[in-house]
Amino acid sequence: MLPVIAITMGDAAGIGPEIIVKSLLRESLFEHCKPFVIGNAAVLQREIDHCGLPLRLQLIEDPQAGNYRHGLVPCIDIGALPADLPYGKVSAAAGDAAFRYIEHAVKLSLEGKADAICTAPLNKEALHLGGHPYPGHTEILAALTGTEDYSMMLTTPKLKVIHLTTHVGLLRAIELIDPERTYRVIRLAHDMLTRAGIERPRIGVCGINPHAGENGLFGNGEEREKLVPGIERGRAEGIDATGPYPADTLFFRAARGDFDVVVACYHDQGHAPVKVLGIEAGVNITVGLKGGVIRTSVDHGTAFDIAGRNEADERSLLAALHAAAELAPKGARG
Template sequence: MRPIIGITMGDAAGIGPEIIVKSLQQQDVYKRAKPLVIGDVKILKREAAHIGSLVQFNVIEKPSQGLYESGTVDCIDIDLLPQDLAYGKVSAESGHSAFCFIVKAVQLALEKEIDAICTAPLNKEALHKGGHLYPGHTEILADLTNTEDFSMMLSTPKLKVIHLTTHVGLLEAIDKINPERTYKVIKLAYDTFARAGNPEVKIAVCGINPHAGENGLFGNREEEIKLQPGIDQARAEGIDVTGPYPADTLFYRAGRGDFDIVVACYHDQGHAPIKVMGVEDGVNITVGLRNGVIRTSVDHGTAFDIAGKNIADERSLLEALKAAVDLAPVKK
């Protein structure tokens, strides 16, 4: 019953191939998952030789052909890159190939041939040079799955956060929050956990203002107008959601186990506590994609400055793989 996790190789000029090989030479990964790399196998082989890894590579055409056993890396080979691709250099070739890896992963996920997607980092400049004008992974995935309502979830071993808004200014973020968006994000969080076998998930919502407005003392009753109706709608459907709570104590309570996930109202409200918990353990998750497609990712970039030096830390990818396993829909 181990889920098949499709791992996209990301930008081949960065640390993606290195952290993939380092992660998949660890036996524990295979106890919980069937990892399948979607990338360029010659680059993976080059990286294995570079770091002194003894793993072997099994090139397959479809996930059902995988061996999924320790010591062997199963790979769907998308052969687009030159053998001598330079480390740490922006190129149209690496940007285009990174996009193609994602396209293949999404196809397999929509066809239910893999159970979740785990992405190594891509480089936005290279992506654009390769002819794909997206801000990043999330927008690519939303486009390829024809998804409009999605959200970013951040995860560490002790804390999970989902966002009402992300990459907009603070004033615009508050303006964008409304009861409909509040309800939708709560429902996205609930559905994600329920599909993974945890319908009893406990959800808590952050207030917008200090002390969650303290009954109108701070702000203009944003909690009452923008958040509470969405919370009430979700509760009426049987979802265990409470709040809004003051953010300065809610994250502490969630970290000690009172709640499974926190709904943050804006970018820094949710990101700052996660970063404090440790960047190496952070995982970026896209939820709400069509057909229940789950995507997890490392919480760092391509690190061109250290690519090819055998010093990249694979811990974030290992955490992303664990998150993909935990959130993959339960097989029946």
């Protein structure tokens, strides 16, 4: 039984539509899942024509009505955007539409009509102009599912990273970290990796300051105050969590196999190593959503600078689709 995966189109002015149709051209994808798009049919058709792909749109209203075979692009058409929407331009209409795609995907997932959601990139400025002042996908999904305890995990073939904080400034990130948040993220990582088949995941926690504070030499004791109690609480419950370690060596150790996942304290601390390892293989996963909602995403943005040039690389979306299929419940509605 193959899982049904909802692909949200993202910002129509970016590379989302292009990487979606290029991914659905891969015949092997249909051996792992049943993918359909929630987006704008006219924009998708423009990309099919622009890239010269032998694909045909199939308009559907319900995922169960999709004919999931190579050569077809099942699509739920949400709202009206002009087919000639300019490439690479911030647009309130595109931002609002991107939100509506996610909203519908969550609805289908909660109704049990989609087994996982895979999101193409949106533009935060356009999203805000469209009336949706969220920092990004993760926060939207949390709000739509009523989830308070969640985190962002980035994965590559060699490295998994989960974050204590994400889309906030560095000073605010340090303020937000506390023992409870540290423990909760460690627990989220442990539970997700356990469900994925890792019996006792090895979790390494990054320090906040250089050299993890060097026993108080750097910083103001943030590691001792904000991280250590959360780590100790997890260990008391049988979780294999250790640290805090200096970030400059922890990622190297994790990439060589010493740890199954790294807990990063703030956005760039976790994102930079993942993207150095290869942005085309990166997958973004939202961990802890209520209602059993599973969401994966590309680990890159809308790339307005190359939108419309037929130059976008679809490999990150393909990796995200395969991750969604792997995380979807077994015995899904084939």
